[in-house]
Amino acid sequence: MASKSQSNVTCLTQEFDEATLQLFLLNYKYLMPAISVIGIIGNVINLVVLNSKELQKVSMNKQKVSQRSQSMFNFMKALAIIDILELLLNFQGAMFQANGYARITNPVPIPSRNLANYVWNYAEPTLRTFMYCSDFILVIMTITRWQIVSSADQFNSDMSYGPMKHVSYIFMAFLLALSLNAPHFFHYKVVECQDSENYWTVKQR
Helix, strand or coil: CECCCCCCCCECCECCCHHHHHHHHHHHHHHHHHHHHHHHHHHHHHHHHHCCHHHHCCCCCCHHHHHHHHHHHHHHHHHHHHHHHHHHHHHHHHHHHHHCCCCCECCCCCCCHHHHHHHHHHHHHHHHHHHHHHHHHHHHHHHHHHHHHHCCCCCCCCCCCCHHHHHHHHHHHHHHHHHHHHHHHHCEEEEECCCCCCCEEEEEC
16 A cells, blocks of 8 residues: 655555454465366366367257357357466465565565566456456357257258357457456556565555
8 A cells, every 4th residue: 555645655554463364364375276276177177078079079960050059169168268367367366465465464575566567557457357258258158048049940040150250259258358457457556665675565546
């Protein structure tokens, strides 16, 4: 945290009792990393299953059904990849907190300005970008699933579920998520604390 003074920046910290600090560290050192690792393993298994030859053959020998099934497989693959990236960043954020970065409870000096800039300006908005993208892909999957169900008996209808269409939907979901979080990448100005060398803090621009 930093004071509102533009010319005299002082690092402000908030001291917590030992029990509260230990509970805080327990969460960020063990609980959140464990949840992230379990989620990453689960999504890797999803990718292995979704790319298996057996699943790719689930088409009932009908081209239209195969294309519609493939649309869901592609969205689920993208969702698994996005979730893996999100969980990796969540794991990273937990380590930053456990090490004392980006918190006011017994903080530890961040050793470089670049790392401080990444911790304060880029890490969280990037994490939220993947979170929003995951939500948007789920919305697209729901809409596509509704289209598939509503036209299940119309095999002669002109409905394209080609891979490029799936990629464009996923790309648009990512761009929308990124645009919503873009302002947060420039939210803080990283400054050095007056009372401690290489102790970087932030103030709002």
